[in-house]
Amino acid sequence: MLRSGAGRLYKGVVRAVDSLITDGPTITTLSSHQLSLSINRQSRRPAPRSTSSANAATRVPTALFHSESYFSASPPEFPSSVGHPDPLKLERFLPPLLDIVLNAQNEVQEALFTAIQQLDADRSWQLYRQLGKSRHSLSTAVIDLLITLQCRIPVRSSPANVIDSRAAVRQVCDRILSLCHDRLRNQPGSSSRAITSANEHDGLSTLPAALSLRLLYLLIIEEEQVAASKSRRPSRRRNSLSGILSTLSANVDARHEPGQSPIDFELRGRLAASLSRLGATDAAYRHLELVVKPAACPSANAFIDPRPFDQLLSALAKQANTSTQAVQHLPSPVDSTSNTIKEDDPIIRALRLTVSYEISASKANIHRCLQALDSVTLWWLLPFELDSDHSHGASSATHQPDNRLSLKQKWHPWQISADQPTISQESLDSFAERVALVLAQRGILQPALHIVDGLQVTHQGNNFQSETQSTRKIPDHDFFTVVLEKLAERMASSFDSDARSSLDRHRGLSADLHLAFKVYTTAHAAGVDLDSRLNLAVVNVLASCLPSAVADLGPSRSRHTKISAQLARRNEEHGSKQALKQYLRQFTTMVLGSDPDLSKGSLSYPAQATLLGLHMRTRDYSFSKRLYQPIRLRDSDRELWSFDPKAGSLQYAALHPLSAPDRDAFTWFFAESLRFSAKTVFAVQLHLDWIASGNVMPSSLNAMFVRSLLRAGLIPVVRRVLHELEVDRSLLPARLARSLVVSFAEAGYPDLAMELVVNVSQLTSPTYLSQRGKVDKHAASGSRDTWILVSTLKLMSVALEHSSKAPAAKDGELHRKVLRLFEEFRLGLTHHLFINMAQSKDASQAQAPTAVSLRDVRMAYNACIRASLSGLPTSFRVSEMTDSSDPDVSWDTTESTCLHVEELFNELRDLGVEPDDDSWNLQLTSSLHACFAAPDQAGRTEWLQKALSLFEHASKQVFKADGPLHGSEHNSSALDTFRSASENDDIHRVTLHPAVVAAIIDASRCCRDLESGLRVYELHQRRNGFNVHVEKARLTLLADLAEPRECRTELQRLTQQHKSAFRHSDRFMKHLHMLSCAAHNTGPR
Known part of the structure; x- marks a missing residue:
C-alpha cells in the first residue's frame, strides 16, 4: 500500500481548499535521500500481487511540502538550494497534494503509484495511459492525485527552466481534461452509455475547487495565447471552451463564501475577456459585474483593467453586425413611432456597466456598440429630449431639418435607478457625445448641435471668446468633423434634387453655412481645428455655397451646376457674395492663425487649392495672396499652374471644378498684383510660377508687367527680377543662382561661373555704396541691402569652392581669377561685418542682422588655399618619393x-x-x-x-x-x-x-x-x-x-x-x- 502524505500539512481536504484563499503558488520539494530509501526498499523486496495491498504502502513526509504566496516578500520556510532554483516559485494557483492512501492491485498499478509517490507527473501520465481500459477501475481519489500532479507541472519559462510555455500549457490542459473525463467515467454507478449521453462538463462540476482554479487559470492562459497569435485552431475544445470556463468558475465560486472566492480581481477580468472572445457575452457580463462591485468609490475604478470591458463591447458589436436583424434608423427625431426600449439588451447592459463605473473603455468599441442600436434607443440614451412646447406641431412639419427643433434636459434613465451607482455628470456628458456622434452619422444633427450650443462659444467678427459655464470636457475632433461632413453632404445634395431653384434654397444654404461656422468656431476655440478632415469639411461647405452666391463663374457654370447665373446674380445683389467672402476670410484667418505656413497638415493640398479658388472667385485679392504664398513655399517644386492633369496643379487638385484656380483666375490674380502692390515682388513670383509651369504669359499681361516695371523706374527686367526676389528672401532665386553657378563650375567652365557671380556683385555694389551713409536713417533699406550682400557672398563662396576643385584649376589665368574673386569676397565680407557691428551697437535696431554662415566663409577660404597650393608641384606619392x-x-x-x-x-x-x-x-x-x-x-x-x-x-x-x-x-x-x-x-x-x-x-x-x-x-x-x-x-x-x-x-x-x-x-x-x-x-x- 502506497500512501501520499503531501496533504498532512493541511490536515485533510477541507484545510487544503481553504488555503487557496491566498493568491500564491505551492512550492514542493522532496528529499532525495528519503525518496531513494522508499524506492530501494521496494526494488529489493517486490511484493506479490496478493499481498501488495498489505506491504506496499509508504508515506511521503508531509514536512517536505509547504506553501508560499506568490507576492510574499518573506523567504520560504524551506528554501531550495542556491544552485537549483525551484521553477514552481513562478507558478500561480498551485493545488496542494492531498493525504490519500494508494492501494495497488497489481504490479502495473504499483509502478503507477510509485511514480505518483515520486511526484513524477510525466511518468505517472505515461503509466496511466498504459493501463488501457483497466484505468477505469481506479478510484476517483487516485485520478484527483494524478490531476494534481499535472496541475503542478511548471508552465512558465525562466532562466533556470527554459521551456516552450505555449506547448506546456496546451499539453497540461489536454491531460487534465482527459483525466476529468475518465474521472466522470470512474464514479460509482456510472456506465459507458450514460457517460456518452451525459454532458461533457459533468466531469468538471465535481472537481475539487483547488484543481478547478488551477485548470481555469491554465485554460485562460491557453486562450489568451491563441488569441494573441491570431491563428485560431479549429478544435473541438475551443468550441466548448466557454462552457468549460463557466463550469470551472462556477465550481470554484460555489464552494466558497461570497466575497471570498480565490478567483481574484485580475483573474476574473481575464476570464471575462476570454469568455467575450469565445462569444459567451452573458457569462462575461456576469463576471464583470463581480469585478466592479468591490469598487465602492470612483477612485477605486481607476484600478480596474478596462481591457475586459473592451473585449465584451467588441464581441457584442461583432455579434450585432453578424445578426440578420436590420438596424432601425429613425428618419426624424419627431417621428411619432413608439418603440419599447429593451433595457436588458446585452449592449445596453454592457454600456451601462461601463459608464456607471467610469471604466476607461475604448471609444471605438463604444462607438461600434452604439452603431448597432436603432435610433429610438439612441434617443432614449441621451440626457435631453425634444422640448414639449415645440414638439406638438412638429409631426406636421417633418420636412424641416431636425436641427430647427429645440431640446431640453431630462433625467437620464440610468440616473434614476437605486441599485446602480451614481453616474458623474462628466461621464454622462462624454457618453452623450458618443451617442450624438452616431446619430450625426445617420444625418440626425440635432443632438450634436445641442451639445455645441451647450459649450456657449460666442464670436464677434474675427475675435473669439470662450465662455464655458460648466467644467465639461471638449468633445474630440471627430465629433466636430462628422457634424461638418454631414452638413456639407446635406448642402451638396440640395443641388442634385429637382426642387425649386428659388431664394428659399439659398436661404437654407445660408442657414446651414451659419451652423457650420458655429460648429467650427467652437472647435477652433477648443484647439481641435488642426485636423485636415475637419477643415476639408468646412471647405466643402463653403464650396457648396459658391454657385448660388457668385454670378461670375465663367463658362463652366452650365457644365457643373443647375443654378442659373440670373438667380446667383439676384442673390449677389442681396449680399451673398460679400457674405461668402466674409466667411472665407474668417475661416482662412483661423486656419493660418493656427498653422501659419501650413506645415502642420491642417489643410490638405486639394483643400488648399479649393480654398484659394474660392478666394479668387469672390475676387478677394489680399486673402488670395495671403494664402498663395505659403502654398507656393510648401510646394516649391510643384507646377502650380500647369494644365497637365498628371502634374498635380492647383486646377486639377481642387475638390470642385467651379472652385478650381484656372487660367481666368490667374489672369485676374496677376493683374491685381500689378495694380494693388506698391512693389512688384509678388507679381514677379507669379510670373516665374506661371513660366515654370510650362505656360506662356499672354501678351496683354506681359505689357502690363513691363509697364509696371518701367513705371517703378527700374533697370532692365532680368536684373530687376533677380533684385526683387532677393529682397523678398525667396528660396527660388537662391536655388536657381546656386544651381547655375555649380553647373558651370562642375561642367569645366569655372570662369563662366565666376563671371556670373561677378555680374551679381557689380549689380549690388553700387546699391550698397549708395545706401552706406543712410543705414541709420533708413533701416529698411539697410536691411534690404544687407540681404543682397549676403546673397552675393553666398554665391561667391559656391563659385570659389567648385572652381578650385575643377580639373582646370591649375591653369595660371584661372588661378588669378580665383584669387581676384576671393579678394572681392573678402572685401564684401568686411563690409558685412561692419554692418553687423553697427546694427548690434544700435539699441534701436530690434531685428537681428542678416549674417553670412560659417560654412560660406570656410568654403571661400578653403577654396583660396586650394587654389594657392595648385601652383605647387603635383601631390607627392606616398612611400615612393625620394x-x-x-x-x-x-x-x-x-x-x-x-x-x-x-x-x-x-x-x-x-x-x-x-x-x-x-x-x-x-x-x-x-x-x-x-x-x-x-x-x-x-x-x-x-x-x-x-x-x-x-x-x-x-x-x-x-x-x-x-x-x-x-x-x-x-x-x-x-x-x-x-x-x-x-x-x-x-x-x-x-x-x-x-x-x-x-x-x-x-x-x-x-x-x-x-x-x-x-x-x-x-x-x-x-x-x-x-x-x-x-x-x-x-x-x-x-x-x-x-x-x-x-x-x-x-x-x-x-x-x-x-x-x-x-x-x-x-x-x-x-x-x-x-x-x-x-x-x-x-x-x-
Missing part, C-alpha cells in the same frame, strides 16, 4: 606660398570660424610641401616639426559645421559652449585624410625621425582604425629605419589580417625589400 624638388618651382615660391596659406589659415580662425577637415588637411599639405621642397636637412626638419605640431593640434579640435557668423569673440565663446555639449549634432571632430597622415609618416622617414612617424601612426590608429595607405607608409618607415625583423613581423601580421589589402602589392613589396636591404647594407638574395 626627391620631391621640382625644377620649375623654386624654393622661394614654395616657401612664400606656404607662408601665405598659413596667413589665410590664421585669418580664418581670427574671424571666429573654426577650421574644418578640409582646412586642416590643406594646412598640413602646405607644411609637407615645404618639408619636401626644403633645400637642406635642417629646413626639412623644421617644417616637419611644424607639421607634427599641427597634426597633434588638429587631432584635438572640433568645429561647428554651420551657423551665422557673428565675429571672433562671439563665435569662440559659442564654440566653447558647444564643446562642452557633446550631444550637439552640429559639432564635429576634425578627421584628417589618410593620405595626409601617410604623407606625414613619409616625411618623418625622409627626415630620419622614426619615433615621430610611429607616434603619428599610433594616434591615427587609435582614432580612425585600419587604413591601407597609412599601413604602407608605416611599413616603409620600419623598412627604412627599424630592424628588418620588426618590419617582416608587422608585414606578416598585416597580410594575415588584411589579405585583400595587400593582394596586388608586388611593386610595394619589392620597394620594401629594397629599402630594407639598402638600410642594412645587405644585397638582395
Whole structure:
C-alpha cells in the first residue's frame, strides 16, 4: 500500500481548499535521500500481487511540502538550494497534494503509484495511459492525485527552466481534461452509455475547487495565447471552451463564501475577456459585474483593467453586425413611432456597466456598440429630449431639418435607478457625445448641435471668446468633423434634387453655412481645428455655397451646376457674395492663425487649392495672396499652374471644378498684383510660377508687367527680377543662382561661373555704396541691402569652392581669377561685418542682422588655399618619393606660398570660424610641401616639426559645421559652449585624410625621425582604425629605419589580417625589400 502524505500539512481536504484563499503558488520539494530509501526498499523486496495491498504502502513526509504566496516578500520556510532554483516559485494557483492512501492491485498499478509517490507527473501520465481500459477501475481519489500532479507541472519559462510555455500549457490542459473525463467515467454507478449521453462538463462540476482554479487559470492562459497569435485552431475544445470556463468558475465560486472566492480581481477580468472572445457575452457580463462591485468609490475604478470591458463591447458589436436583424434608423427625431426600449439588451447592459463605473473603455468599441442600436434607443440614451412646447406641431412639419427643433434636459434613465451607482455628470456628458456622434452619422444633427450650443462659444467678427459655464470636457475632433461632413453632404445634395431653384434654397444654404461656422468656431476655440478632415469639411461647405452666391463663374457654370447665373446674380445683389467672402476670410484667418505656413497638415493640398479658388472667385485679392504664398513655399517644386492633369496643379487638385484656380483666375490674380502692390515682388513670383509651369504669359499681361516695371523706374527686367526676389528672401532665386553657378563650375567652365557671380556683385555694389551713409536713417533699406550682400557672398563662396576643385584649376589665368574673386569676397565680407557691428551697437535696431554662415566663409577660404597650393608641384606619392624638388618651382615660391596659406589659415580662425577637415588637411599639405621642397636637412626638419605640431593640434579640435557668423569673440565663446555639449549634432571632430597622415609618416622617414612617424601612426590608429595607405607608409618607415625583423613581423601580421589589402602589392613589396636591404647594407638574395 502506497500512501501520499503531501496533504498532512493541511490536515485533510477541507484545510487544503481553504488555503487557496491566498493568491500564491505551492512550492514542493522532496528529499532525495528519503525518496531513494522508499524506492530501494521496494526494488529489493517486490511484493506479490496478493499481498501488495498489505506491504506496499509508504508515506511521503508531509514536512517536505509547504506553501508560499506568490507576492510574499518573506523567504520560504524551506528554501531550495542556491544552485537549483525551484521553477514552481513562478507558478500561480498551485493545488496542494492531498493525504490519500494508494492501494495497488497489481504490479502495473504499483509502478503507477510509485511514480505518483515520486511526484513524477510525466511518468505517472505515461503509466496511466498504459493501463488501457483497466484505468477505469481506479478510484476517483487516485485520478484527483494524478490531476494534481499535472496541475503542478511548471508552465512558465525562466532562466533556470527554459521551456516552450505555449506547448506546456496546451499539453497540461489536454491531460487534465482527459483525466476529468475518465474521472466522470470512474464514479460509482456510472456506465459507458450514460457517460456518452451525459454532458461533457459533468466531469468538471465535481472537481475539487483547488484543481478547478488551477485548470481555469491554465485554460485562460491557453486562450489568451491563441488569441494573441491570431491563428485560431479549429478544435473541438475551443468550441466548448466557454462552457468549460463557466463550469470551472462556477465550481470554484460555489464552494466558497461570497466575497471570498480565490478567483481574484485580475483573474476574473481575464476570464471575462476570454469568455467575450469565445462569444459567451452573458457569462462575461456576469463576471464583470463581480469585478466592479468591490469598487465602492470612483477612485477605486481607476484600478480596474478596462481591457475586459473592451473585449465584451467588441464581441457584442461583432455579434450585432453578424445578426440578420436590420438596424432601425429613425428618419426624424419627431417621428411619432413608439418603440419599447429593451433595457436588458446585452449592449445596453454592457454600456451601462461601463459608464456607471467610469471604466476607461475604448471609444471605438463604444462607438461600434452604439452603431448597432436603432435610433429610438439612441434617443432614449441621451440626457435631453425634444422640448414639449415645440414638439406638438412638429409631426406636421417633418420636412424641416431636425436641427430647427429645440431640446431640453431630462433625467437620464440610468440616473434614476437605486441599485446602480451614481453616474458623474462628466461621464454622462462624454457618453452623450458618443451617442450624438452616431446619430450625426445617420444625418440626425440635432443632438450634436445641442451639445455645441451647450459649450456657449460666442464670436464677434474675427475675435473669439470662450465662455464655458460648466467644467465639461471638449468633445474630440471627430465629433466636430462628422457634424461638418454631414452638413456639407446635406448642402451638396440640395443641388442634385429637382426642387425649386428659388431664394428659399439659398436661404437654407445660408442657414446651414451659419451652423457650420458655429460648429467650427467652437472647435477652433477648443484647439481641435488642426485636423485636415475637419477643415476639408468646412471647405466643402463653403464650396457648396459658391454657385448660388457668385454670378461670375465663367463658362463652366452650365457644365457643373443647375443654378442659373440670373438667380446667383439676384442673390449677389442681396449680399451673398460679400457674405461668402466674409466667411472665407474668417475661416482662412483661423486656419493660418493656427498653422501659419501650413506645415502642420491642417489643410490638405486639394483643400488648399479649393480654398484659394474660392478666394479668387469672390475676387478677394489680399486673402488670395495671403494664402498663395505659403502654398507656393510648401510646394516649391510643384507646377502650380500647369494644365497637365498628371502634374498635380492647383486646377486639377481642387475638390470642385467651379472652385478650381484656372487660367481666368490667374489672369485676374496677376493683374491685381500689378495694380494693388506698391512693389512688384509678388507679381514677379507669379510670373516665374506661371513660366515654370510650362505656360506662356499672354501678351496683354506681359505689357502690363513691363509697364509696371518701367513705371517703378527700374533697370532692365532680368536684373530687376533677380533684385526683387532677393529682397523678398525667396528660396527660388537662391536655388536657381546656386544651381547655375555649380553647373558651370562642375561642367569645366569655372570662369563662366565666376563671371556670373561677378555680374551679381557689380549689380549690388553700387546699391550698397549708395545706401552706406543712410543705414541709420533708413533701416529698411539697410536691411534690404544687407540681404543682397549676403546673397552675393553666398554665391561667391559656391563659385570659389567648385572652381578650385575643377580639373582646370591649375591653369595660371584661372588661378588669378580665383584669387581676384576671393579678394572681392573678402572685401564684401568686411563690409558685412561692419554692418553687423553697427546694427548690434544700435539699441534701436530690434531685428537681428542678416549674417553670412560659417560654412560660406570656410568654403571661400578653403577654396583660396586650394587654389594657392595648385601652383605647387603635383601631390607627392606616398612611400615612393625620394626627391620631391621640382625644377620649375623654386624654393622661394614654395616657401612664400606656404607662408601665405598659413596667413589665410590664421585669418580664418581670427574671424571666429573654426577650421574644418578640409582646412586642416590643406594646412598640413602646405607644411609637407615645404618639408619636401626644403633645400637642406635642417629646413626639412623644421617644417616637419611644424607639421607634427599641427597634426597633434588638429587631432584635438572640433568645429561647428554651420551657423551665422557673428565675429571672433562671439563665435569662440559659442564654440566653447558647444564643446562642452557633446550631444550637439552640429559639432564635429576634425578627421584628417589618410593620405595626409601617410604623407606625414613619409616625411618623418625622409627626415630620419622614426619615433615621430610611429607616434603619428599610433594616434591615427587609435582614432580612425585600419587604413591601407597609412599601413604602407608605416611599413616603409620600419623598412627604412627599424630592424628588418620588426618590419617582416608587422608585414606578416598585416597580410594575415588584411589579405585583400595587400593582394596586388608586388611593386610595394619589392620597394620594401629594397629599402630594407639598402638600410642594412645587405644585397638582395
